[in-house]
Amino acid sequence: MxxxxxxxxxxxxxxxxxxxxxxxxxxxxxxxxxxxxxxxxxxxxxxxxxxxxxxxxxxxxxxxxxxxxxxxxxxxxxxxxxxxxxxxxGNGYDTAKSGNTPVLIGGGVGVPPMFRLAKNLVAEGKSPIVVLGFQTAAEVFYKEEFEALGVDVHIATADGSVGVKGFVTDVVKSLSAYTYFYTCGPEPMLRALSDCTTTSGQLSFEERMGCGFGACMGCSCKTKYGNKRICKDGPVLEKEEIIW
Structure with missing residues (x-):
């Protein structure tokens, strides 16, 4: 820090x-x-x-x-x-576990960290698939910036005004193959992705924080390895350790 x-x-x-x-x-x-x-x-x-x-x-x-x-x-x-x-x-995403074709899933304000992650994976010679979720077409942002990286971009909107009508989980379920997943977004989205994905993955949690560096314990969550602080031990946690 x-x-x-x-x-x-x-x-x-x-x-x-x-x-x-x-x-x-x-x-x-x-x-x-x-x-x-x-x-x-x-x-x-x-x-x-x-x-x-x-x-x-x-x-x-x-x-x-x-x-x-x-x-x-x-x-x-x-x-x-x-x-x-x-x-x-906080900690960041571990790209060493990605495999060749990871899927990156961002919902709303969970989209931004996916951009730098996509850049890093492309620089490593990987071929990431990007899935972005919004409520409506008017809320879509950074689609062109992701496409400029040369990655495959899928959009889901709840009202169907652009891309797939539905949620990011609907797009992920339709993908034929991916080697790993990374995601950031609201907790209901993260939980749904944890349930529907067929591989291991890393999830970044959005959480209200007090100090932001692990002193106040205000953003603790339960994992299989005990309580973890989202600000200090997260915000990225692995799929297998999360207790929903």
Whole structure:
């Protein structure tokens, strides 16, 4: 974990509620896709945990959805504004277990970490399949960015306005073969995927956090190996260890 000041380079809406923020700063503590950052906002006691979408040596990209006062505040920030950010939080996805054709499944705000994971897998010579789930066509984001990586992208919408009508599980059940799965999204989606997938996999949990680095025990969950803290021991857990 590292505390640093970042400067906002871009903060633009992708949909009516989802924004992309690009920041410049020290990203050296970020070591894997699936990690998150914790952002301090003026006027708010708790930091806001946001998953990492992408990064390089000097920039960090996050995608966030406006759902409360904190993210409403984030949406008003402008280029050149500075933010106090904790980076390198949580564990990330282990790509060594992927096999050649893993499936990556993101639901809503669980989509962002799938992007960097897809980039890493492609760089390793793998051929990932990407499944993205949204409520409607108006909520779809980052489809073109995934396609630009050269990966096979499937979209599911609950109302059928684009792609497969239904949920990400409907798409996954239709896939002929995959070697492993990675996912991030709301807990009901994660549980449904754990039940319907035919391989092992890694699941990243979205959880309300207090401190974000394991001190307060506010985000603990039960596993076969005892209680684990989503912020410190997660957010990525393996399918076989989860007690639903």
């Amino acid at each position: 590292k505390q640093s000041w970042f400067t906002i380079e871009e903060n633009k809406p992708l949909t009516s509620s989802v924004y992309r923020m690009v920041l410049s700063g020290d990203t050296s503590a970020i070591t894997a896709s699936g990690q998150f950052v914790n952002i301090k906002l003026d006027g708010f006691f708790l930091r806001r945990p946001i998953s990492v979408c992408d990064y390089n040596d000097s920039t960090l990209t996050i995608l966030y959805k406006v759902v409360g006062k904190g993210t409403e505040k984030m949406a008003t920030l402008l280029p050149a504004d500075k933010l106090d950010i904790l980076t390198g939080l």
